[in-house]
Amino acid sequence: MLKITPQTDLAGRPTLVLEGQVTGRWVQELRSAYADAQGRETSELTMDLRQVTFIDASGVAFFHEVGPAVSLVNCSLFAAEQLKDVMAPHQRVQA
DSSP, X not given: OEEEEEEEOTTSOEEEEEEEEEOHHHHXXXXXXXXXXXXXXXXXXXXXXXXXXXXXXXXXXXXHHHGGGEEEESXXXXXXXXXXXXOOTTOOBOO
């Protein structure tokens, strides 16, 4: 299961807070939330991965697709390893 909570960070940037597993059918839910957030906002979208516990191949493929348009923050060590080819140097890992 994947819980997706749209928020705005302190700087006013749109953020999707993800909790759970980015897998299978939940990737389509994430695609929809991403499209909704991109449609409403003009600034770069942030995805907070602090509570993501697992990412499968379809989830990794999604992050590869949207990588240039999204800032990934607060990644667990697991998520950071899964997404090391997607994350830009400025994106950080929360220990």
